[in-house]
Amino acid sequence: MEKPANLASNHRFSRADSSLPIANGNLAAPKKKWTNLMPLFVILVVLAEIAFLGRLDMAKNAALVDSWADVFHRSHPGGELPMNSDDLSVAKEGEDRNLGSEEESCEEWLEKEDAVVYSRDFHKDPILVSGQNEDWKTCAVGCKFGYGSDKKPDAQIGSHGQAGTATILRSMESSQYYAENNIAQARRRGIDIVMTTSLSSDVPVGYFSWAEYDIMAPVQPKTENAIAAAFISNCGARNFRLQALEILEKAKIKIDSYGGCHRNRDGRVDKVEALRRYKFSFAFENSNEEDYVTEKFFQSLVAGSVPVVIGAPNIEDFAPAPGSYLHIKELKDAPEVARTMKYLSENPVAYNKSLRWKYEGPSDSFKALVDMAAVHSSCRLCIHLATTIREKEEKSAGFKNRPCKCTRGSKTVYHLFVRERGRFEMVSIYLRKLTLEALESAIWTKFTSMNHVPIWKEERPESIRGGNELKIYRVYPVGMTQRQALYTFKFENDAALRSHVQSNPCAKFEVIFV
Known part of the structure; x- marks a missing residue:
């Protein structure tokens, strides 16, 4: 690079010398020789300039090429450049948003694209319910009850509160006695959340739980002369229970009555301990209403005394096993039930079949029902409220851009969310086939990989907890x-x-394990 510059400077110096006056005439011959060489020097200078400029252009072009290469390599982590113009095309509006790179799986891409940050952290800003403070062990979502808080409550038990505060109806009484507990009527009165014994409530509050009743307690010998016991105090019930009691007595069923109605025994006893000594116990409710199953039925199960039921028409939904109870659905059924009681009391093998569940364990349907109460109803209320709050937020514009599925070629992966009943936060699962078998398999695989412990594990009696294997009972939206x-x-x-x-893109499900 230095040589052309030197040539140019020498050339300019020679031209300056030739223009000076000649003082010595003896220099005339060399001057003529120098003049003859001038065209050759001019040609050399021009060639040198051309070479210099050419090398400069090549350097610039090389730098430009390098800069383009850097751009392409940054766009393609694998370092491979696009092979045709189609690879450089820009996605058109409305086309599926597929993958950012071939190295990224659909699952990885969906995990990022569908991720959201909710505006409210319920651990820092818990659900607040205006109502009597209650005590429970833990809850999957921040949950507080009480009065007098400066913060606006999310919900209020009882009367209507201020705008934006949900109103809660909470009662364990029959709607046949308290019409306001009827769900349809409560909705018409503007109640937002219904908490009653009905399983159709937003948050059911049943009489059952593993903690309250030692349902798997062993069966005791039946030592009483009477085969049945009754504890009936309300003699003005709105059903036929007293008439049924009279029919059974007339059918020569020997009954010990401890309550205020038809009393023939001292009622100052421990009810469950007394029931243990009888083959049958009368679980006669004061009204026949769906899901209205009170302690009368569950105390009979604890005692190992076969319950004879008047009450909920769907009592089979609450039974620990088929054949574990007798049901007087209508008054005309009483004579037939009396005959069955006599037969069972005289045939130990047949009677013991009614209590087989005590030894072999209750049905999965019974376990799934009672497991619900492993989470306190107040906690389930807070989970319901928090879920509703998030569902409202998910309807905002920011959530509508989630793809929830990923298509690569002819294959599509769907992103779904699932949680165990009684818990709040969701976990991701991915389906390549939208089949029921694939859904259950994905749920089982996900929770098994997490070493998930069902929420009821510590609540159930040890004899029916099972091992560590997860068993899916129900999956539902x-x-x-x-x-x-x-x-x-x-x-x-x-x-x-x-x-x-x-x-329902990014559909959410709950799973019940048994």
Whole structure:
């Protein structure tokens, strides 16, 4: 690079010398020789300039090429450049948003694209319910009850509160005695959240729980002369229970009555301890209402005394096993039930079959029902409120851009969310096939990989906790009632599941383990 510059400077110096006056005439011959060489020097200078400029252009072009290469390599982590113009095309509006790179799986991409940050952290800003303070062990979501807080409550038990505060009806009484507990009537009065014994309530509050009743307590010898015991104090019930009692007595069923009605025994006894000594106990409710199953039935189960039921028409939903109870659905059924009681009391083998569940364990349906109460109803209320708050937020514009599925070629991966009943936070699962089998398999695999411990594990009696293997009992969309979840809902086929997922992007499910 230095040589052309030197040539140019020498050339300019020679031209300056030739223009000076000649003082010595003896220099005339060399001057002529120098003049003859001038065209050659001019040619050399021009060639040198051309070479210099050419090398400069090559350097610039090389730098430009390097800069383009850097751009392409940054765009393609694998270092491979696009092979044709199609690879450089820009996605058109409305086309599926697929993957950012071939190295990234659909699952990884969806995990990022569908991720959201909710505006409210319920651990820092817990659900607040205006009502009597209650005590429970833990809750999957921040949850506080009380009065006098400076903060506006999310919900209020009883009378209507200020705007934006949900109103709660909470009662364990029969709607036949308290009409305001009827769900339809409560809705008409503007109640937002219903908490009653009905499994169709938003948050059911049943009389049952593993903690309250030692349901798997061993059976004791039946030592009383009478085969049945009755504890009936309200003699003005709105059903036929007293008439049924009279029919059974006339059928020569020997009954010990400890309550205020038909009393023939001293009522100052421990009820459950007394029931243990009888083959049968009368679980006669004061009204025949769906899901209205009180302590009368569950105390009979604890005592190992076969319950004879007047009450909920769907008592089979609450039974620990088929054949574990007798049901007087209507008054005309009483004579037939009397005959069955006599037969069972005289045939130990047949009678013991009614209590087989005490030794072999109750049905999965019974466990799934009672497991619900492993989470306190107040906690379940807070989970319901927090879920509702998030569902409202998910309807905002920021959530509508989540893809919830990823298509690569002819294959599509669907992003779904699932949680165990009684818990709040969701976990991701991915389906490549929208089938019921694939859904259950994905849920089982996900929770097994997490070493998940079912929420009821410490609440159930040890004899029926089972091992560490997870067993799925029900899977259903979030937001369903427990009546739907446990008894009436199911996806009829794969097409029904497919329709639900396609209509509800990033669909949410709850799972019940047994």
